Amino acid sequence: xxxxxxxxxSAKRSSGRDTTEKPTRGADVMGKGSVLIFEQDKIVRDVVSxxxxxxxxxxxxxxxxxxxxxxxxxxxxxxxxxxxxxxxxGASELIHAASRVSLEVIVLSSxxxxxxxxxxxxxxxxxxxxxPARSPELLxxxxxxxxxxxxxxxxxxxxxxNLKRHGVASLIGSSPAMQRVLNLVDCITDNHDATxxxxxxxxxxxxxxxxxxxxSGPRAEGPYMNVTCTTLRDTLLESELFGHERGAFTDxxxxxxxxxxxxxxxxxxxxxxxxxxxxIQSRLLRFLEERAFRRVGGQADLRVNVRVIAATNxxxxxxxxxxxxxxxxxxxxxxxxxxxPPLRSRKGDVPLLVRHFMNVFHRELHKPVLExxxxxxxxxxxxxxxxxxxxxxxxxxRAMVLSTTEVLWSVVRxxxxxxxxxxxxxxxxxxxxxxxxxxxxxxxxxxxxxxxxQARAGELLGLNRDQVRYRMLKYGLNSPAPARGxxxxxx
Numbered sequence: 114x115x116x117x118x119x120x121x122x123s124a125k126r127s128s129g130r131d132t133t134e135k136p137t138r139g140a141d142v143m144g145k146g147s148v149l150i151f152e153q154d155k156i157v158r159d160v161v162s163x164x165x166x167x168x169x170x171x172x173x174x175x176x177x178x179x180x181x182x183x184x185x186x187x188x189x190x191x192x193x194x195x196x197x198x199x200x201x202x203g204a205s206e207l208i209h210a211a212s213r214v215s216l217e218v219i220v221l222s223s224x225x226x227x228x229x230x231x232x233x234x235x236x237x238x239x240x241x242x243x244x245p246a247r248s249p250e251l252l253x254x255x256x257x258x259x260x261x262x263x264x265x266x267x268x269x270x271x272x273x274x275n276l277k278r279h280g281v282a283s284l285i286g287s288s289p290a291m292q293r294v295l296n297l298v299d300c301i302t303d304n305h306d307a308t309x310x311x312x313x314x315x316x317x318x319x320x321x322x323x324x325x326x327x328x329s330g331p332r333a334e335g336p337y338m339n340v341t342c343t344t345l346r347d348t349l350l351e352s353e354l355f356g357h358e359r360g361a362f363t364d365x366x367x368x369x370x371x372x373x374x375x376x377x378x379x380x381x382x383x384x385x386x387x388x389x390x391x392x393i394q395s396r397l398l399r400f401l402e403e404r405a406f407r408r409v410g411g412q413a414d415l416r417v418n419v420r421v422i423a424a425t426n427x428x429x430x431x432x433x434x435x436x437x438x439x440x441x442x443x444x445x446x447x448x449x450x451x452x453x454p455p456l457r458s459r460k461g462d463v464p465l466l467v468r469h470f471m472n473v474f475h476r477e478l479h480k481p482v483l484e485x486x487x488x489x490x491x492x493x494x495x496x497x498x499x500x501x502x503x504x505x506x507x508x509x510x511r512a513m514v515l516s517t518t519e520v521l522w523s524v525v526r527x528x529x530x531x532x533x534x535x536x537x538x539x540x541x542x543x544x545x546x547x548x549x550x551x552x553x554x555x556x557x558x559x560x561x562x563x564x565x566x567q568a569r570a571g572e573l574l575g576l577n578r579d580q581v582r583y584r585m586l587k588y589g590l591n592s593p594a595p596a597r598g599x600x601x602x603x604x
Contacts, residue, residue: 146259147171147189151181151207152196152221157244161194161221164248170255178203185210192258195238197222197229208237215265217258219251284318284325285469288459294451298322301449302330308401310446311424313453315579316503319424320384322451327380332420335379338372343388350393352409355400361410373406377417386446387427391439398442421446426579456498456505463494466502470509480513489521500577553588556581560590 152158162172175181193211217239230241311319327337356371400406405414432438471482512520563569571581
């Protein structure tokens, strides 16, 4: 708020040239804006109205309070100009009426004082100018109001679009398992502080649930920050989460805000949190307990207001028992657990998902929707879907790109091959097996047979690529290794 008390210099005598004041803001900038002017002095009202009209604004002049209040009913106003002397006892009522519909008020005063300015600002006015105000100054203030209003409208439009894309209605599934998930999400969206832990296999849609909770709740206007805990090593993950001060380490040439700080007022989604190291777990635990953190190399505690949503495809309870995950952090995260069902446990949703993805790629690829014969749909429902919904989506996309259902048939045929004779199957020896060694050996053989192609190796083992990649990291198989001849048995 700026108090301006200087007056405009008196106009010079006409010298025969056109001295009509040209608007400094073009109609292309100010156009489509609508402003209410409440001023009882006709001369002042006409001068201000003329200035705004030349700038391309739609003007609604009012000399009486009732007429000014009635103008709010149109719902077409973008700003209000209020004459301080004309408002009288109705000033507060007019400002409150404007605030109820999110309109900013500029007060024009012919006798400006600090006391009057403070009183109007406390009442809710956004600006206070001395009258007569210079045209560029007044138009500049209105332009900034219009820019802020349009930014809010864009934000509202973006929120509606994201709500449509990621809201509860976007989750496809009518099975009892999915309905339980939907009901739980619907219950927690209004609770904007509770921490959520989403559990489930890879490809079940954990990230979709996180976005749904954010965009359907009161934090939708805040930021949504997503970090995958498996993509960065410890030092980089710590800096990515909590930021760093200049000089905190060799390459820290400038201060950097972390995702925790950037998520203030919104949601922080920690994907694959089961792969987070114990050192980073300790820092995260402190943040969850105190909602405070320090940047790497920093001395001051910073506080933020964020909702934390975590997700993992690992069994955290077993990791806690093995000492791989902090028990106190697990309890901090497990406030509201959501378990995503695998697609094989809700096969009745497969036809709905197939049709949904067909329509999605029909719009994106401009390809005709494929006709799925009943026999094929039955085979798709019977398929085990080790990659869950992600595998189904990728398969439908491939079919749409190639414009043939043969892609779908090829998968169900491959999975429908006759099982090997029972005498060729592996039998558990009396002494048992070392399962980790067995799994590593089988994975090595599959990678060798697939020549290092992770997706093909996964097909041989009934795993998806993420599951293969996780096991490669677990066993240190960074490249295909030759099979070691036999299985590791415990005798």
